[in-house]
Amino acid sequence: MIITNEQVLAALRNVEDPDLKKDLVTLNMIKDVKIIDKNISFTLELTTPACPLKDMLKNACLNAIKYFVAKDAEVHINITSRVTKPADTTQLSNIRNIILVSSGKGGVGKSTVASNLAITLAANGAKTGLIDADIYGPSVPMMFGLTGAKPSARETAEGKTLIMPIEKYGIKLLSLGFFADPDQPVPWRGPMASNAVKQLFNDADWGELDYLIVDLPPGTGDIHITITQSFPIAGAVIVTTPQQVALADTRKGLAMFKMPSINIPVLGVVENMAYFTPEELPDNKYYIFGKDGGKALATAFDVPFLGEIPIVQSITEGGDSGVPVALAKDTLLSACFAEIAGKVAQQIAINNARTVIAK
Numbered sequence: 001m002i003i004t005n006e007q008v009l010a011a012l013r014n015v016e017d018p019d020l021k022k023d024l025v026t027l028n029m030i031k032d033v034k035i036i037d038k039n040i041s042f043t044l045e046l047t048t049p050a051c052p053l054k055d056m057l058k059n060a061c062l063n064a065i066k067y068f069v070a071k072d073a074e075v076h077i078n079i080t081s082r083v084t085k086p087a088d089t090t091q092l093s094n095i096r097n098i099i100l101v102s103s104g105k106g107g108v109g110k111s112t113v114a115s116n117l118a119i120t121l122a123a124n125g126a127k128t129g130l131i132d133a134d135i136y137g138p139s140v141p142m143m144f145g146l147t148g149a150k151p152s153a154r155e156t157a158e159g160k161t162l163i164m165p166i167e168k169y170g171i172k173l174l175s176l177g178f179f180a181d182p183d184q185p186v187p188w189r190g191p192m193a194s195n196a197v198k199q200l201f202n203d204a205d206w207g208e209l210d211y212l213i214v215d216l217p218p219g220t221g222d223i224h225i226t227i228t229q230s231f232p233i234a235g236a237v238i239v240t241t242p243q244q245v246a247l248a249d250t251r252k253g254l255a256m257f258k259m260p261s262i263n264i265p266v267l268g269v270v271e272n273m274a275y276f277t278p279e280e281l282p283d284n285k286y287y288i289f290g291k292d293g294g295k296a297l298a299t300a301f302d303v304p305f306l307g308e309i310p311i312v313q314s315i316t317e318g319g320d321s322g323v324p325v326a327l328a329k330d331t332l333l334s335a336c337f338a339e340i341a342g343k344v345a346q347q348i349a350i351n352n353a354r355t356v357i358a359k
Contacts, residue, residue, distance in 0.1 A: 003069055005033050008040060011068035015060045018053065019350045024061070032078075040065060041076040047349035048210075049081040049125035052342035083126060083210035083345075084352040086234055092201065095129070095209045097234035097348050100227065100264070104253020105246050106218035109272035110239045111139040112319055113309070113340075114215035116326035117237070120334075120341035122170040123326070126210040129165060129172040131200050133227065134217040135193045138177030144168050145322020151178055154205065162205040169327060172209070174200045190222035197223055201231060211345075218249075220256045228262045234348050235267035237306065242271060242293035254301055267347040268304035269294045270340055276311045282332055285310070304347060307340045309333070 012030050013023045024030050024044070031043040044061060046054055058077050065075050085096035092098070101114040114130065122128040132140035141147045151174065152164045165172035176196060188196070206212065217223050227233070236257045240250035257264040271294025275285040288311075298305040309315075312333060318325040325333040 001070065003035050003038065003040065003073070005035065007069050008033050008035065008042065008065065011064045012042075012061060014064050014068065015057065017057070019346060020047075020353050024057070031080075038070055038072060039074045039076070040069070041078070043078045043080055046079065046081040047084045047352075048345035049083070050121055050342050050345040051081065051349075052339070052346055054079055081125065084349055086232060086352050092206075092231060095206060095212045097210065097352075098212045098214060098231055099234055099267070099344065099348070100214050100216055100236040100257075101239060102216045102224070102236055102253050102257075103218055103239045103250055104220060104256075105240075105249035106137070108239050108241045108246055108250070109309070109315075110218075111143060111215050112315060112324075113237070113239045113270055113272060114213050115140060115143050115319075115324050116333075116337045117341055117344065118171050118211075118213045119169055119324055119326040120337045121211050121213075121345065124341070126345075127208055128170070129206055129209045129212040130174075131197075131212065131214045132173075132175030132177060133197045133200065133214050133223055135176045135188065135196060135223065136217060138175045138180075139319075140173060140175040140215060141177040141182070143319045143322065143324060144173060146173070146175075146178070147182055147322075149178060161203070163199070163203055164205055169324070172206060174204055176200070194222050194226035197226060198230060201227075220253055224256065225262075228257075228264055233264050235265040235344075235351060237267050237344060238269045238297075238303075239272055240269060240294050240297060241273045242287070242290040244290070244293065247293050247297055251297060251300075254297065254303075258301070265347075265351050266301065266303045267344050267351075268306035269298040269301075270306045270309065271295065272309045273311045274308035277332065279312055279314065304343060306343045307336055309336050309340075 009025050013025045015024050029045050033042040062075050083096050103110040118128050118130040132138045153161050165174045238254045240246050257266050275287045295305050315325050326337045
């Protein structure tokens with residue numbers, strides 16, 4: 001029996017992306033089909049390198065070929081990705097998706113989540129940047145071991161000076177902390193602070209990015225309004241801790257993104273400091289700040305729950321030493337951030353598909 005491209009594509013039309021609710025052929029995710037006798041090869045192009053469904057989709061493609069084409073076929077599937085973007089990204093078109101990490105409250109580990117989320121996306125092959133927009137308490141320089149570092153600049157052919165982000169751990173980084181003495185306060189009024197943050201977007205040479213993570217300051221003030229109304233935002237990740245005193249403020253921060261004047265998709269809620277786990281007893285969980293507060297918040301606002309991050313000593317050590325915990329392989333924390341990053345990328349792909357269809 002001679003196997004044809006048409007047979008292969010017909011078989012793969014039976015494999016549906018469970019998030020986008022269409023088959024892989026219709027979604028144009030099947031590329032470069034090649035057939036030599038019973039050797040079949042093709043590329044499965046995912047919507048993100050952090051796709052949590054990649055193994056499931058690969059196995060489904062393999063089973064479809066075996067069932068609908070030839071059970072003795074030799075199938076070789078190459079997995080690549082092309083990160084999608086919202087329908088309207090005319091501004092900052094070189095950046096596919098801007099992701100805000102917000103809390104509404106300080107001290108809940110927002111910068112830790114933003115930093116490790118960026119590292120995990122980059123580790124999966126995504127071109128990733130991180131802006132530390134917390135003008136009054138920038139943490140990214142310390143968390144990446146860059147305290148005292150100063151970005152360089154270059155001049156374009158048009159005579160414009162661009163800031164060059166500092167690169168570390170595969171991420172392009174800019175922080176307002178790079179431009180101020182770390183021991184000095186920054187007593188800026190709202191307009192001055194907002195203009196400084198906008199420069200990190202507009203006057204930097206980011207190159208091509210799949211994801212730009214933005215670590216927002218606590219609260220719901222000028223910086224938040226400036227960014228959400230000035231740039232095309234793919235979505236916001238909300239960080240909280242389980243106890244009610246944190247949830248009270250985080251609830252307001254989440255509600256801000258749902259206001260009609262802002263209207264930013266909430267990608268989900270991360271519950272940080274969800275429980276304490278001694279590293280020598282990884283199966284023990286002590287809920288010292290209460291339990292499931294983040295899950296309850298996600299349920300109340302009908303948004304996804306992205307995952308829990310435990311309190312482990314290595315998180316503090318990693319942040320203080322400039323080596324974020326997500327860099328370690330095969331640990332409890334790296335697994336937590338891998339799950340969260342996969343769900344964030346998944347939600348963005350779903351939302352982007354909806355905006356394209358709506359347009």
